[in-house]
Amino acid sequence: MTASGPPEDLLRDLVPQVLGTLIDRYGQFSEAEDAVQEALLAAAQQWPHDGVPGNPRGWLVTVASRRLVDQWRSDDARRRREETVAAIAPAGQAEVPGTDDTLKLLLLCCHPALSAPSQVALTLRAAGGLSTAQIARAFLVPEATMAQRISRAKQAIKAAGATFTLPPPAEQAQRLRVVLQVLYLIFNEGYTTTSGPQLIDTGLTGEAIRLTRTLRQILPHDGEVTGLLALMLLTDARRATRTAGDGGLIPLSEQDRSRWDQRSIAEGISLVSGTLSHGPLGPYQLQAAIAAVHAEAPTAQETDWPQILALYSLLERMAPNPMVRLNHAVALAMVKGPQAGLDLLSTLEEALAGQHRLDAVRAHLLELAGDMPAAKASYQRAARRTRSLPEQRYLTGRAARIAAG
Amino acid sequence: MKYILLIRNNADFLESLSAQERDGIMADVDKIVAELRETGEFLGGQALGHPSNTKTVRVRDGLPVTIDGPFAEAKEQLAGYLIVDVETEQRALDIAARWPDARFGAMEVRAIMDETGTEM
Secondary structure: OOOOOOOOHHHHHHHHHHHHHHHHHHHOHHHHHHHHHHHHHHHHHHHHOOOOOOOOHHHHHHHHHHHHHHHHHHOOOOOHHHHHHHHHOOOOOOOOHHHHHHHHHHHHOOOOOOOHHHHHHHHHHHHHHHHHHHHHHHOOOHHHHHHHHHHHHHHHHHOOOOOOOOOOOHHHHHHHHHHHHHHHHHHHHHHHHHOOOOOOOOOHHHHHHHHHHHHHOOOOOHHHHHHHHHHHHHHHHHHHHOEOOOOEOHHHOOOOOOHHOHHHHHHHHHHHHHHOOOOOHHHHEEEEHHHHHHOOOOOOOOHHHHHHHHHHHHHHHHHOOOHHHHHHHHHHHHHHHHHHHHHHHHHHOOOOOOOHHHHHHHHHHHHHOOOHHHHHHHHHHHHHHHHHHHHHHHHHHHHHHHOOO | EEEEEEEOOOOHHHHOOOHHHHHHHHHHOOOOOOHHHHOEEEEEEEEEEOOHEEEEEEEEHHHHHHEEEOOOOOEEEEEEEEEOOOOOOOHHHHHHHHHHHHHOOOOEEEEOOOOOOOOO
C-alpha cells in the first residue's frame, strides 16, 4: 500500500487490519487495542520525519507487538511473554489484509452487551483509530471520563465473553443492524453539531462515512449497508448549507441548494437507485430514497411530495416509530393540506408527550394553516422544551417572526 | 445528556453538625463521586465558599453596586454543583436523591443545553 492520502487517513484505514492481526496472534482484545493506539502515536510522530515506511501495516504490527510484549513484561507475565516473543514473526510481509477483520472488529465494538455511548466510543477508537482525547473533544467531555467509558466498554466485552470471530449466520444479520445503528449515531452526532471543535478534518460525519464505506466494501450486496451509506452521503451533501454564518439553523426549505455537494448527491443517488432495484427493502434504503427526492428538487417548491409521502407510508409500515410518523405528517400536510397533517400529529400526543419536535412540527403546520396565534404558542412551547441551543434560537426566531408579521 | 446538579443547603445547619456527622456526609459524597467516575458519568463539580464571603454585583444606571452577601436572605444557598453525563433524566434524579444535601437541603437538577441541533 502506498500513501495516497494524508498519513492520518492511511493510518486510520490500517487500524482494523493491524488490530485484527494482533488479536489473532495474541488474543486479548483490550491489551491489543491499547498497543495499537501506542503504535499509531509512534507513527504520527515518526512518519512525518522519517517518511512512510514501505510496508506501513507491517511497521504498525511490529511496533504494536513490541508494545504488547513490553506491557506483559512490565506486568511480570513471564510465561506469556516467552511464548509470545517466540511467536512474533518478522512482521507483516506478504500477509493478506483481512477485510473480515474490519467486520469482526465492528461487530465486537457494537456488541449488544454495551450501552450505545460505549459502542460509539469503542467503535471510534478501536475501529476508527481515533485517540481517546479526540473522542472526548468530539463529545465535549473530559478525557478522563472518556477513558473510563472506553475502559468499561472493554470490561463489558470481556465479561460478555465476546470473541473476535464472526457470529453464526443466524445472529449475524441482527448484530449487523446494531453496527449500522452505531455508525448512524456517529454520523448524526457530527451532522447536528453546529459549533464546537472539529474532531478531525472531516469530523464525525466523515468518520462515519469512511467506516460505512469500508463496511460496504466487505458486504457489497447488503442493501441496508448501501442504503445507510447513501443516506449519509445525501444528508452530508447539505451540511454546508444547514447553518448560517452565526451558527443559526437553516431549514431544508430555505437552504441554498446551489451549494449542496453535487458529487455526494450523485454518488448517493446512484447507490440508492442500485440497491432499490435489487434486494429486499429496508428502512435505511427508504430514508435514503426520501433524501434523494429532496436532493433532486431544484427548488423547495418543486419537491415531489407525493413521492415522499408514498415512501414515508412504506417506511411507517416497515419500521413504525413516532419520529417516522412525525415526518410522515409533514409529507401528508404538503400533499393533502395542513389539516391532514395536524390530524395525524394528534395520534402522537402520547408517544411524544413533552417532546419539542412534536411542538415544532405542529407549529409549522399551524403556520401553514394560517392559525398564527396557535402557531406562535406552539413554537414557544417547542423552544422551551428543546435542549439544543441552535434549535432554541431557531424556534424563538420563528415565534418572534409571527409576532412581527 | 448532561445535567448540572445544584446543591442547596443551609451553611449554618452544616456548622451545627458534629465532626462525626460531617465526616459521614463527606464519606457519602466521596462514595458517589467515585462511583460516577467509575461509570464515566462524572464530568466535574466544585464546592463553593461560604455564603458570607459572597459578593453580589448589580449595575444600575450604568453604575456597578457591589454588596456583601448573596442576593437574598434565602434559607438555602448554592453550596456547590456537580455535572454529570447520563443516559436518562431519571438517572440524574436518582443521583440527586442520593446526595446527602438532598436530605437536609435540596438538589436542583437542570438540563445543560447542547450545541447540536437537528435540521428542522
